Each structure stands twice: as structure tokens, then as C-alpha cells.
Amino acid sequence: MALTCSDICKFILAVVLPPLGVFAERGCTVDLLINVGLTILGWIPGVIHAFYIILKY
Known part of the structure; x- marks a missing residue:
């Protein structure tokens, strides 16, 4: 599974x-x-839950 630019933005929001x-x-x-x-x-x-959701979907 490759991370996209939108995933990186979601990780920043999650932090x-x-x-x-x-x-x-x-x-x-x-x-x-x-x-x-x-x-x-x-x-x-x-x-932790936000990272899990972002990585799962």
C-alpha cells in the first residue's frame, strides 16, 4: 500500500x-x-486511533 499526498496531509491533521x-x-x-x-x-x-483509521481505509 503506497501513501499518497492526501494521506500525508491526513496524518498531519491527525497529529x-x-x-x-x-x-x-x-x-x-x-x-x-x-x-x-x-x-x-x-x-x-x-x-493512535486516527492513524489506524487512515492506514486501514
């Missing part, structure tokens, strides 16, 4: 604000709600 990276990849789905919850619990879990 700055994890829900933005997930929203850019999946839109307004349950993945976004999960990521918002994880980001509220802590920034690191939100970033």
Missing part, C-alpha cells in the same frame, strides 16, 4: 487534531464519534 484526520478519511461516521471520545480521554489514544 494536530485527531478527529480532523478521521473526518477527512471517513466523513461523519461512528469512527469519528469514537475518535472524539478517545481524544477527550487523552490526545495519544485519539492520535
Whole structure:
């Protein structure tokens, strides 16, 4: 799986604000709600989940 320029931009968004990276990849789905919850619990879990979503889809 090759990374595209848009994936790199999504990773940058995911580091700055994890829900933005997930929203850019999946839109307004349950993945976004999960990521918002994880980001509220802590920034690191939100970033890990955002990276997972970006790499998975």
C-alpha cells in the first residue's frame, strides 16, 4: 500500500487534531464519534486511533 499526498496531509491533521484526520478519511461516521471520545480521554489514544483509521481505509 503506497501513501499518497492526501494521506500525508491526513496524518498531519491527525497529529494536530485527531478527529480532523478521521473526518477527512471517513466523513461523519461512528469512527469519528469514537475518535472524539478517545481524544477527550487523552490526545495519544485519539492520535493512535486516527492513524489506524487512515492506514486501514
